[in-house]
Amino acid sequence: MARGSVTDWVAEHIDPNTGVEIIDRTAEDFLMVRYKKGAVFPAAVIGAQDIVLPGHVAPVLAHATKPNFVVNVPSKAVWSGPAIAMVHGAPAGFGALGDLMRAARDGDAAHYRNKEFGFFERAITQHSNVRSITREYDAVFVAHRYSGNDLVIALVDAYNMSAEDVRRTRDRYGAFDIAVKMSSYGSVTSAATAAADSMGAEALMFREMLRRLAQ
Amino acid sequence: MIRERSIEALCRVIAELGKVAQGSEWHLFGSVDRDEPEAADIDLLILCTSDDQADALRRGIDADALPYPLDLSLMTFDEEKETGAVRRQRARRIYPGTGIE
Numbered sequence: 001m002a003r004g005s006v007t008d009w010v011a012e013h014i015d016p017n018t019g020v021e022i023i024d025r026t027a028e029d030f031l032m033v034r035y036k037k038g039a040v041f042p043a044a045v046i047g048a049q050d051i052v053l054p055g056h057v058a059p060v061l062a063h064a065t066k067p068n069f070v071v072n073v074p075s076k077a078v079w080s081g082p083a084i085a086m087v088h089g090a091p092a093g094f095g096a097l098g099d100l101m102r103a104a105r106d107g108d109a110a111h112y113r114n115k116e117f118g119f120f121e122r123a124i125t126q127h128s129n130v131r132s133i134t135r136e137y138d139a140v141f142v143a144h145r146y147s148g149n150d151l152v153i154a155l156v157d158a159y160n161m162s163a164e165d166v167r168r169t170r171d172r173y174g175a176f177d178i179a180v181k182m183s184s185y186g187s188v189t190s191a192a193t194a195a196a197d198s199m200g201a202e203a204l205m206f207r208e209m210l211r212r213l214a215q
Numbered sequence: 216m217i218r219e220r221s222i223e224a225l226c227r228v229i230a231e232l233g234k235v236a237q238g239s240e241w242h243l244f245g246s247v248d249r250d251e252p253e254a255a256d257i258d259l260l261i262l263c264t265s266d267d268q269a270d271a272l273r274r275g276i277d278a279d280a281l282p283y284p285l286d287l288s289l290m291t292f293d294e295e296k297e298t299g300a301v302r303r304q305r306a307r308r309i310y311p312g313t314g315i316e
Binding site: 167187189191192 | 216217252253254255256263266269270273278279282283284285286288289290291293294297298300303304
């Protein structure tokens with residue numbers, strides 16, 4: 001998909017019936033987004049196919065006018081930690097089309113953060129056995145521990161974590177030590193546990209992850 | 216309106232998938248299923264006959280071909296039996312039963 005067309009694609013996929021609308025397009029090819037007659041903000045669209053790297057976001061952040069949000073198409077691409085840090089430093093929010101819609105509704109797109117990611121980042125960082133963390137990808141953190149090896153933790157956004165969730169997480173992000181379910185409701189299926197075990201990893205609920213970090 | 220539009224788009228996806236989708240069940244839940252005007256994502260749970268089918272459906276479904284962002288969960292029928300996901304998430308079946316099978 002060419003760069004111009006990904007911006008067209010986002011513009012075409014925003015349904016004004018949802019309250020979010022595109023009211024203009026700037027010389028930088030940013031979309032001017034508004035939610036229900038509220039404040040208007042610029043959003044840049046990029047088209048990294050697999051992994052969003054700093055080289056993909058740097059050009060849209062280099063303009064005098066900074067976007068408040070950076071959208072990547074396709075949605076299946078993962079965001080690397082350094083690209084996220086660069087976007088947050090602008091400051092701007094990041095994500096796929098669904099995140100742009102949520103950011104518009106939140107009313108502060110530049111500081112939009114996925115609440116669940118933020119919760120887990122804080123919980124891992126504040127664990128008594130964790131010295132520091134590194135964000136590898138949007139949903140993958142490495143916990144550097146005082147006692148014990150580093151642990152690669154992948155966040156799985158599922159009400160019930162299935163074996164397919166575990167396999168997909170490995171396919172998207174590579175090897176991990178722990179796949180943790182983000183929702184406190186639901187469960188981890190026995191097939192998901194077995195799938196993680198077959199990879200030499202664990203599929204855990206939040207509290208189980210905290211206990212694992214201590215071991 | 217959002218629900219109807221989403222189901223129409225999902226039916227096209229099912230038709231394009233052909234045999235890959237055979238035997239699976241597709242359930243809609245969340246804000247799109249409730250037809251909330253400001254729904255942000257299509258929450259879709261697909262029950263599969265096997266791991267291979269789950270992986271094939273994940274590969275075969277282009278989320279960006281749908282009118283709204285897709286939040287897709289795939290699990291086997293055995294996993295659904297274990298978790299009661301359809302009932303707990305108040306999901307409603309849209310396939311089979313949409314008339315395209």
